[in-house]
Amino acid sequence: MSSRDTVLASVRRALGVSGQEAPRRQEVADRIAGHPRGIIPARADLPHAEQIELFKRMVVGAAGSIDHLADPSEVPGAVAAYLRARNLPLSVLRGQDARLADLPWSSEPTLDVWIGPSDGKQLAGLSHAFAGVAESGTAIMVSGPDNPSTLNLLPDHHLILVRARDVVGTYEEAWDRLRAAYGPGTMPRTVNWITGPSRSADIEQTLLLGAHGPRSLHILLVGGV
Amino acid sequence: MSVQITSPRFKDNARHALDDAPLQAALSKVGPGFIGRRTAARDLLPEFDALRDSARDIKNHTLAHLDLYLERFEAKVKEAGGHVHFAVDAAEAREIVTRICRDRGAKTVTKGKSMVSEEIGLNDHLVACGIEPVETDLGEYLIQIRGEAPSHIIAPAIHLNKDQVEADFRRVHTHLPPERNLTEPTALLAEARGELRAKFLAADVGITGANFLVAETGTSIIVTNEGNGDLTQTLPGTHIVLASLEKLVPTLEDVSQLLRVLARSATGQEMSVYTTFSTGPRRPQDLDGPGEYHVVILDNGRSAMLAGQLREMLRCIRCGACMNHCPVYHAVGGHAYGWVYPGPMGAVLTPSLIGIEKGANLPNASTFCGRCEEVCPVRIPLPKLMRHWREKEFERHLTPAPVRYGLGIWSFVARRGWLYRPATDLAMRLLAMAGRAKGRFASLPLAGGWTKVRDFPAPQGGTFQAQWKARKSGRAS
Amino acid sequence: MPSPSAQRPPLVGLFATCLVDTIRPSVGFAAATLIEAAGCEVEVPRQTCCGQPAFNSGDRVTTRALAEQTIAAFETFDYVVVPSGSCAGMIKTHYPELFVGEPDWMPRVERFCAKVFELVSFLVDVRGMTQVAARYDGRVTYHDSCSGLRELGIKAQPRLLLGSVEGLELSEMPDADVCCGFGGTFCVKYPDVSGAIVEKKAANILASGADTLLAGDLGCLMNMAGKLQRMGKDVAVRHVAEILAGQGDDPAIGVARKAGS
Numbered sequence: 002m003s004s005r006d007t008v009l010a011s012v013r014r015a016l017g018v019s020g021q022e023a024p025r026r027q028e029v030a031d032r033i034a035g036h037p038r039g040i041i042p043a044r045a046d047l048p049h050a051e052q053i054e055l056f057k058r059m060v061v062g063a064a065g066s067i068d069h070l071a072d073p074s075e076v077p078g079a080v081a082a083y084l085r086a087r088n089l090p091l092s093v094l095r096g097q098d099a100r101l102a103d104l105p106w107s108s109e110p111t112l113d114v115w116i117g118p119s120d121g122k123q124l125a126g127l128s129h130a131f132a133g134v135a136e137s138g139t140a141i142m143v144s145g146p147d148n149p150s151t152l153n154l155l156p157d158h159h160l161i162l163v164r165a166r167d168v169v170g171t172y173e174e175a176w177d178r179l180r181a182a183y184g185p186g187t188m189p190r191t192v193n194w195i196t197g198p199s200r201s202a203d204i205e206q207t208l209l210l211g212a213h214g215p216r217s218l219h220i221l222l223v224g225g226v
Numbered sequence: 227m228s229v230q231i232t233s234p235r236f237k238d239n240a241r242h243a244l245d246d247a248p249l250q251a252a253l254s255k256v257g258p259g260f261i262g263r264r265t266a267a268r269d270l271l272p273e274f275d276a277l278r279d280s281a282r283d284i285k286n287h288t289l290a291h292l293d294l295y296l297e298r299f300e301a302k303v304k305e306a307g308g309h310v311h312f313a314v315d316a317a318e319a320r321e322i323v324t325r326i327c328r329d330r331g332a333k334t335v336t337k338g339k340s341m342v343s344e345e346i347g348l349n350d351h352l353v354a355c356g357i358e359p360v361e362t363d364l365g366e367y368l369i370q371i372r373g374e375a376p377s378h379i380i381a382p383a384i385h386l387n388k389d390q391v392e393a394d395f396r397r398v399h400t401h402l403p404p405e406r407n408l409t410e411p412t413a414l415l416a417e418a419r420g421e422l423r424a425k426f427l428a429a430d431v432g433i434t435g436a437n438f439l440v441a442e443t444g445t446s447i448i449v450t451n452e453g454n455g456d457l458t459q460t461l462p463g464t465h466i467v468l469a470s471l472e473k474l475v476p477t478l479e480d481v482s483q484l485l486r487v488l489a490r491s492a493t494g495q496e497m498s499v500y501t502t503f504s505t506g507p508r509r510p511q512d513l514d515g516p517g518e519y520h521v522v523i524l525d526n527g528r529s530a531m532l533a534g535q536l537r538e539m540l541r542c543i544r545c546g547a548c549m550n551h552c553p554v555y556h557a558v559g560g561h562a563y564g565w566v567y568p569g570p571m572g573a574v575l576t577p578s579l580i581g582i583e584k585g586a587n588l589p590n591a592s593t594f595c596g597r598c599e600e601v602c603p604v605r606i607p608l609p610k611l612m613r614h615w616r617e618k619e620f621e622r623h624l625t626p627a628p629v630r631y632g633l634g635i636w637s638f639v640a641r642r643g644w645l646y647r648p649a650t651d652l653a654m655r656l657l658a659m660a661g662r663a664k665g666r667f668a669s670l671p672l673a674g675g676w677t678k679v680r681d682f683p684a685p686q687g688g689t690f691q692a693q694w695k696a697r698k699s700g701r702a703s
Numbered sequence: 704m705p706s707p708s709a710q711r712p713p714l715v716g717l718f719a720t721c722l723v724d725t726i727r728p729s730v731g732f733a734a735a736t737l738i739e740a741a742g743c744e745v746e747v748p749r750q751t752c753c754g755q756p757a758f759n760s761g762d763r764v765t766t767r768a769l770a771e772q773t774i775a776a777f778e779t780f781d782y783v784v785v786p787s788g789s790c791a792g793m794i795k796t797h798y799p800e801l802f803v804g805e806p807d808w809m810p811r812v813e814r815f816c817a818k819v820f821e822l823v824s825f826l827v828d829v830r831g832m833t834q835v836a837a838r839y840d841g842r843v844t845y846h847d848s849c850s851g852l853r854e855l856g857i858k859a860q861p862r863l864l865l866g867s868v869e870g871l872e873l874s875e876m877p878d879a880d881v882c883c884g885f886g887g888t889f890c891v892k893y894p895d896v897s898g899a900i901v902e903k904k905a906a907n908i909l910a911s912g913a914d915t916l917l918a919g920d921l922g923c924l925m926n927m928a929g930k931l932q933r934m935g936k937d938v939a940v941r942h943v944a945e946i947l948a949g950q951g952d953d954p955a956i957g958v959a960r961k962a963g964s
Contacts, residue, residue: 005312008525012293015532020293029294033442036477039280042273118514137497150460151514154453172482188443190508190515194501199453203365204388204411206259214453240896553882557899591893593886595849620761637765640752654725665959675891679898680929683957690719690728694747
């Protein structure tokens with residue numbers, strides 16, 4: 002008997018089941034197909050404009066920073082301003098995402114924009130979020146050539162473009178959107194939920210930012226001003 | 227690191243811990259920090275207790291259908307191009323991991339924090355196989371370079387202070403200038419970040435644990451604040467997930483419920499910084515991510531727990547709230563428990579995994595104050611389950627002789643009221659006379675456990691029942 | 704729930720608990736005074752132990768025997784009142800666990816358990832008492848014993864009644880709801896750990912600046928009194944019932960009666 006079969010048999014013995022019981026199988030199938038929601042916090046049950054305000058508050062509460070821009074055309078300028086304000090080289094690495102490619106980068110001629118995954122040598126990375134979640138100020142990132150996962154983790158400064166129309170109240174709403182985009186039961190290789198910059202409290206419980214991931218997380222929220 | 231079991235020596239371990247001044251200084255920070263932050267996070271979310279009920283119900287449902295969710299999870303991982311390996315015990319899990327590493331010619335592996343890895347003693351095994359494991363969670367890195375076991379399930383180095391960390395870094399990072407300034411915690415963190423960054427990029431295999439496995443999608447999830455586990459599962463060519471079988475949850479909605487209580491219970495955050503969902507290996511067009519994805523599902527005695535009361539323990543999501551609120555943990559820290567899992571959750575889980583013979587001290591070393599159960603995000607009745615182990619111990623005559631005899635005498639008397647009343651009345655009168663001058667005893671025969679650390683009050687005189695009877699008959703006459 | 708007739712006052716069976724019975728009978732008399740003040744009649748039937756030490760040591764057989772004995776002794780009363788949160792909690796919340804799956808017993812056990820109350824919560828929650836006629840000149844701090852607090856929800860009730868005691872000033876200690884390290888047999892099985900926990904508790908008690916420590920469980924009180932006295936600290940330690948019943952002149956726990964008194 003394989004270890005797989007041994008373990009499953011042992012589970013079934015302990016549960017007193019055979020695994021063939023139709024009602025049990027149906028209950029599991031129904032749960033997966035229906036993926037019922039549980040308790041949904043009321044805090045994000047708001048008109049969209051207020052969800053956006055909540056999102057901004059929660060990002061800051063998680064030690065992130067945020068610029069709220071009226072129009073995507075302002076993004077290159079905001080990126081350059083962020084780098085200048087921190088005395089960083091005017092250089093940023095981004096993925097191939099068309100929504101990033103289409104930005105008017107030429108408006109910032111001194112800003113170097115590189116494209117590709119990170120090898121850990123860049124100080125600033127820019128990604129486009131799949132969604133923002135107001136409930137906790139979380140940015141939801143999906144992997145792929147458009148937005149490689151290494152960009153989320155290796156640069157010291159991570160800038161994330163979140164479109165206001167992609168801000169949802171709760172995680173459950175984000176899952177609905179993900180299922181709509183990828184199909185039920187299917188996921189991209191990596192989904193990163195990011196809530197603030199990297200941190201550790203492993204030395205005497207003193208909270209320090211910038212453990213292994215980015216020291217700073219900056220959200221560029223676009224639209225819905 | 228090592229899985230040497232010292233639980234049978236809990237009393238000595240505890241004595242040692244109580245005499246360890248730096249440890250006591252570190253432990254004094256556990257309560258105030260964690261407890262205050264959890265309370266604040268709970269107070270910010272009116273639905274928190276309803277979410278705990280929801281989390282409990284999800285876990286109960288999953289455990290009752292665990293065979294089917296395991297099958298579904300396995301099928302979905304395969305569909306996404308990954309591999310699932312079942313391991314009956316620790317040895318088999320170690321073998322599976324090392325075989326994967328060897329087949330890829332791995333020299334170094336980076337590791338995200340994994341309690342299952344500690345449970346199976348993976349690091350020692352990898353070293354023995356010529357593979358260098360590098361712990362990347364800062365706390366795990368600290369204890370790895372010290373050759374220690376974690377003392378807390380979410381804050382493995384909570385027993386250390388920054389001077390100890392500085393000394394260890396100077397001892398181990400000998401290629402760095404000795405005159406460097408490491409007095410500030412930020413400098414220590416920066417040095418660890420620099421050291422580990424190179425390891426992340428060079429590793430051949432990344433090994434992480436899993437906070438959850440999602441049956442719906444075949445996804446493994448890790449939750450970190452540092453981003454270390456996320457780098458571990460993104461950069462190397464092969465990602466191995468080590469998970470025990472109770473990590474299953476049905477759907478993405480279900481895991482969202484659990485995530486809402488996990489960080490709040492653990493660190494008091496609204497959400498941990500990184501929650502990373504991994505499904506299969508990198509896709510054909512992807513520019514990064516591992517080319518191979520393996521999930522090792524470990525049983526190691528857990529399936530047997532499904533049969534009885536201990537099934538409730540399998541709801542545990544490893545938040546650490548029970549130990550953060552435990553007066554015994556606060557007093558002695560995690561190492562005193564003598565194995566991988568400390569505190570109240572360890573007091574229930576450890577005997578299941580290493581046997582009640584070796585783990586008997588742990589469910590006994592509790593005051594049953596109930597604070598652990600009060601804060602548990604999945605409402606595990608930890609005192610009840612510790613009592614379950616005490617019953618097993620009693621049934622199997624493992625209870626230490628002095629306790630058994632003392633209890634036996636007491637039971638004999640208490641079950642016989644005609645004996646109890648005159649016997650206690652006489653004993654109390656005698657004791658009251660002996661203690662009359664001082665009102666208390668600094669030492670007392672057969673009560674050494676009590677008087678070792680505190681005085682024992684002298685009784686007032688005869689028993690209440692005798693005095694009440696005398697008063698009543700006095701009043702009647 | 705019992706429905707005592709309007710004509711006669713409810714009849715309360717006082718379950719004194721082993722420690723009150725043996726070590727500090729004055730708590731039993733204080734409890735009786737308070738129950739009478741709440742308009743009830745008190746009787747003390749023959750009794751021994753509720754079985755908690757056996758229960759927490761894993762000895763189900765003895766626990767069960769003592770539970771049956773206690774139920775038989777008390778089930779005819781309108782109420783059963785216990786001056787201890789842990790013994791009341793043992794009966795009220797744990798007795799039913801001992802009879803699971805026994806339809807002959809279960810209704811009887813549940814009927815019984817519904818009548819069982821810890822003393823102070825009985826006075827306030829059941830009898831609607833909001834004040835007592837007592838005086839105590841002192842600065843008092845109150846320790847919430849674990850079982851009473853977490854199994855029975857006793858927190859506000861003692862503070863409400865203490866607030867009505869003339870001359871009494873309540874000064875809360877830090878971490879009043881944290882365990883004192885008694886834990887029944889725990890304190891003798893693991894004296895070093897218990898000693899460390901009660902040492903922290905003693906520091907919190909002293910930090911309150913109180914001259915008197917009160918709680919509702921004699922086991923915890925003996926533990927804390929014993930530690931404070933071992934440390935040479937002059938804090939009077941008493942059961943809350945003694946103060947509420949106006950017995951504040953009795954010697955405190957572990958204190959000798961003055962010659963001639």
